[in-house]
Amino acid sequence: xxxxxxxxxxxxxxxxxxxxxxxxxxxxxxxxxxxxxxxxxxxxxxxxxxxxxxxxxxxxxxxxxxxxxxxxxxxxxxxxxxxxxxxxxxxxxxxxxxxxxxxxxxxxxxxxxxxxxxxxxxxxxxxxxxxxxxxxxxxxxxxxxxxxxxxxxxxxxxxxxxxxxxxxxxxxxxxxxxxxxxxxxxxxxxxxxxxxxxxxxxxxxxxxxxxxxxxxxxxxxxxxxxxxxxxxxxxxxxxxxxxxxxxxxxxxxxxxxxxxxxxxxxxxxxxxxxxxxxxxxxxxxxxxxxxxxxxxxxxxxxxxxxxxxxxxxxxxxxxxxxxxxxxxxxxxxxxxxxxxxxxxxxxxxxxxxxxxxxxxxxxxxxxxxxxxxxxxxxxxxxxxxxxxxxxxxxxxxxxxxxxxxxxxxxxxxxxxxxxxxxxxxxxxxxxxxxxxxxxxxxxxxxxxxxxxxxxxxxxxxxxxxxxxxxxxxxxxxxxxxxxxxxxxxxxxxxxxxxxxxxxxxxxxxxxxxxxxxxxxxxxxxxxxxxxxxxxxxxxxxxxxxxxxxxxxxxxxxxxxxxxxxxxxxxxxxxxxxxxxxxxxxxxxxxxxxxxxxxxxxxxxxxxxxxxxxxxxxxxxxxxxxxxxxxxxxxxxxxxxxxxxxxxxxxxxxxxxxxxxxxxxxxxxxxxxxxxxxxxxxxxxxxxxxxxxxxxxxxxxxxxxxxxxxxxxxxxxxxxxxxxxxxxxxxxxxxxxxxxxxxxxxxxxxx
DNA sequence: TGGTAGAGGCTTTTT
DNA sequence: GCCTCTACCA
Numbered sequence: 153x154x155x156x157x158x159x160x161x162x163x164x165x166x167x168x169x170x171x172x173x174x175x176x177x178x179x180x181x182x183x184x185x186x187x188x189x190x191x192x193x194x195x196x197x198x199x200x201x202x203x204x205x206x207x208x209x210x211x212x213x214x215x216x217x218x219x220x221x222x223x224x225x226x227x228x229x230x231x232x233x234x235x236x237x238x239x240x241x242x243x244x245x246x247x248x249x250x251x252x253x254x255x256x257x258x259x260x261x262x263x264x265x266x267x268x269x270x271x272x273x274x275x276x277x278x279x280x281x282x283x284x285x286x287x288x289x290x291x292x293x294x295x296x297x298x299x300x301x302x303x304x305x306x307x308x309x310x311x312x313x314x315x316x317x318x319x320x321x322x323x324x325x326x327x328x329x330x331x332x333x334x335x336x337x338x339x340x341x342x343x344x345x346x347x348x349x350x351x352x353x354x355x356x357x358x359x360x361x362x363x364x365x366x367x368x369x370x371x372x373x374x375x376x377x378x379x380x381x382x383x384x385x386x387x388x389x390x391x392x393x394x395x396x397x398x399x400x401x402x403x404x405x406x407x408x409x410x411x412x413x414x415x416x417x418x419x420x421x422x423x424x425x426x427x428x429x430x431x432x433x434x435x436x437x438x439x440x441x442x443x444x445x446x447x448x449x450x451x452x453x454x455x456x457x458x459x460x461x462x463x464x465x466x467x468x469x470x471x472x473x474x475x476x477x478x479x480x481x482x483x484x485x486x487x488x489x490x491x492x493x494x495x496x497x498x499x500x501x502x503x504x505x506x507x508x509x510x511x512x513x514x515x516x517x518x519x520x521x522x523x524x525x526x527x528x529x530x531x532x533x534x535x536x537x538x539x540x541x542x543x544x545x546x547x548x549x550x551x552x553x554x555x556x557x558x559x560x561x562x563x564x565x566x567x568x569x570x571x572x573x574x575x576x577x578x579x580x581x582x583x584x585x586x587x588x589x590x591x592x593x594x595x596x597x598x599x600x601x602x603x604x605x606x607x608x609x610x611x612x613x614x615x616x617x618x619x620x621x622x623x624x625x626x627x628x629x630x631x632x633x634x635x636x637x638x639x640x641x642x643x644x645x646x647x648x649x650x651x652x653x654x655x656x657x658x659x660x661x662x663x664x665x666x667x668x669x670x671x672x673x674x675x676x677x678x679x680x681x682x683x684x685x686x687x688x689x690x691x692x693x694x695x696x697x698x699x700x701x702x703x704x705x706x707x708x709x710x711x712x713x714x715x716x717x718x719x720x721x722x723x724x725x726x727x728x729x730x731x732x733x734x735x736x737x738x739x740x741x742x743x744x745x746x747x748x749x750x751x752x753x754x755x756x757x758x759x760x761x762x763x764x765x766x767x768x769x770x771x772x773x774x775x776x777x778x779x780x781x782x783x784x785x786x787x788x789x790x791x792x793x794x795x796x797x798x799x800x801x802x803x804x805x806x807x808x809x810x811x812x813x814x815x816x817x818x819x820x821x822x823x824x825x826x827x828x829x830x831x832x833x834x835x836x837x838x839x840x841x842x843x844x845x846x847x848x849x850x851x852x853x854x855x856x857x858x859x860x861x862x863x864x865x866x867x868x869x870x871x872x873x874x875x876x877x878x879x880x881x882x883x884x885x886x887x888x889x890x891x892x893x894x895x896x897x898x899x900x901x902x
Numbered sequence: 903t904g905g906t907a908g909a910g911g912c913t914t915t916t917t
Numbered sequence: 918g919c920c921t922c923t924a925c926c927a
Contacts, residue, residue: 263917287911407916508912685917686917723914738915764913765912
């Protein structure tokens with residue numbers, strides 16, 4: 153019998169194929185499995201053509217995995233299947249029928265950075281309006297938010313009450329005009345334009361609505377109004393709309409997501425069948441109890457209680473740390489303990505609220521030679537050198553893209569400076585043409601020297617354009633690098649050019665591997681792929697490394713052991729949310745998502761002090777910690793205040809100067825701190841300057857020869873700190889210089 | 903035009 | 918504490 157190992161509810165969800173269906177799927181309740189088996193059931197049992205099935209996932213990675221699973225069970229079924237993110241699906245539709253909404257088929261996709269550049273240019277043109285806006289990025293976010301809420305520039309102007317709002321609406325209108333002029337769509341447009349298309353052309357809407365007999369949506373709690381409109385249009389003919397979500401895991405309201413889409417689904421689609429999945433197959437009962445206890449503090453929820461018939465498991469361990477550095481050391485300790493207990497590194501995740509927290513962790517992991525991968529901190533495709541090359545690619549494909557043309561017009565330096573560019577832009581604005589056309593027309597108006605430099609840039613540009621017509625993406629990129637001597641540019645301008653060269657090489661190899669797999673190997677197609685990849689998409693869970701990422705990025709993933717760090721008021725919940733009860737509830741859901749990523753063991757850490765924008769600040773333990781039921785904790789959470797250290801109180805937002813901090817971090821003080829403050833029985837061995845037995849086993853001295861397991865032999869250049877925090881700087885024979893924590897690094901004297 | 907130094911902003915989360 | 922932008926000088 154098919155689907156025999158599903159539980160009753162899951163089977164119901166798989167087999168209920170007709171009409172609107174809402175599945176409330178708790179964390180770890182097997183929803184991915186339900187989604188794939190349901191598609192399998194449609195294809196194999198009901199003989200539905202894969203071509204008639206459309207599934208929305210939250211990331212490209214989730215889409216790929218769903219396809220792979222299906223392919224294993226039903227070989228050949230996925231080729232015609234439409235599975236992807238809203239954005240990717242939008243692109244697919246717009247490439248075919250975009251002209252119905254005034255979108256040319258060869259449009260470019262502007263990422264966040266491109267959009268910000270465009271906003272910046274608009275603000276520069278409108279200095280009087282600029283004062284109504286905090287920064288280009290803020291305006292870009294405001295515009296994005298309006299787009300996600302189906303607010304057009306006209307509507308924004310109508311609704312504007314204050315002068316500031318009117319100016320914003322005007323800037324928004326100008327932004328839209330400039331996007332059209334550049335033949336570009338921003339991220340939001342990829343969905344927006346589909347909705348416009350369906351509204352403007354009923355025949356096109358009906359074409360797609362008839363085509364897709366079955367529409368499935370994963371992570372439904374995180375859909376925003378514009379995505380909802382797109383779903384609605386696509387399901388408008390057959391009405392077989394299957395959505396899966398969890399109101400407790402709604403964490404994208406800042407992007408316009410509306411949890412109401414779940415809560416009110418039954419009203420919008422009256423004949424809805426609701427199925428609840430509450431049996432959890434992922435975590436231990438203890439972890440579920442802990443997570444249930446926390447989320448129960450939220451008011452605005454439908455209410456559900458996850459349970460498992462698996463084991464009780466280990467208690468949750470909370471570790472108090474002095475600052476972010478000792479927190480990182482504690483994390484290493486926890487990881488080492490996990491590894492010696494048999495957990496593989498790839499089954500361990502370190503999670504945090506903000507990307508900025510990754511730096512302190514990364515520094516310590518590097519020095520301890522702990523292999524790790526970070527998702528999302530500095531995104532690969534946002535690095536300067538990668539963006540430069542991509543900017544070349546973008547304006548080669550789309551010469552109307554003045555923003556990207558401006559980016560590279562003088563990179564590497566070719567003597568086309570600010571003065572010339574200003575003149576060219578003025579001319580472009582004057583004639584209402586793209587920057588590249590202004591360059592062609594400017595020969596008479598520019599000075600002779602500038603004119604000839606512009607001329608030779610155009611020659612290079614046109615040559616590359618010709619090439620892109622016929623050559624595959626990796627060849628064009630190679631040609632760009634050669635023609636611009638880009639490597640030389642990196643070497644001459646950046647001390648860390650080696651890493652940058654590596655990044656460029658990585659881009660080239662990405663283009664190569666893309667060209668190997670893809671049908672359309674053109675530069676345009678490659679750019680499209682690049683624009684839509686998210687960082688999680690590159691996550692490699694088989695690499696045997698520890699994974700670090702934000703909780704947002706961890707959505708949908710699971711690990712044997714999870715360490716959630718930085719549990720402090722102001723950080724988690726974040727300052728920006730702390731005064732708004734609704735926002736705090738979202739922060740709580742975020743913590744809930746983090747907790748429920750864990751299968752076997754959950755660890756939580758927090759620090760008494762943390763460097764924030766360069767300033768050392770004291771913080772209070774997060775309110776969420778007190779919401780974890782005590783019976784699920786290994787030991788109760790004690791207040792970390794230690795009078796002798798902190799002068800009586802551990803107050804929030806108190807600032808400590810560096811000298812003050814150093815003064816208090818003296819061994820005696822730190823010792824009394826660690827005795828009183830350590831919460832976990834196995835206190836982090838890394839509290840500052842704590843005397844550690846065996847701390848003297850590392851007798852490194854300057855000038856000593858050492859061997860490191862990964863980097864080979866070298867000479868000690870510098871020794872700092874004491875005990876477990878002893879750091880040595882080593883110059884390796886291979887030439888590189890690195891810093892290590894001797895306690896953790898696989899290194900010994902020779 | 904290009905280099906540099908100092909100021910200022912930034913850190914919420916992302917397709 | 919780091920990155921980006923700007924102002925000023927060579």
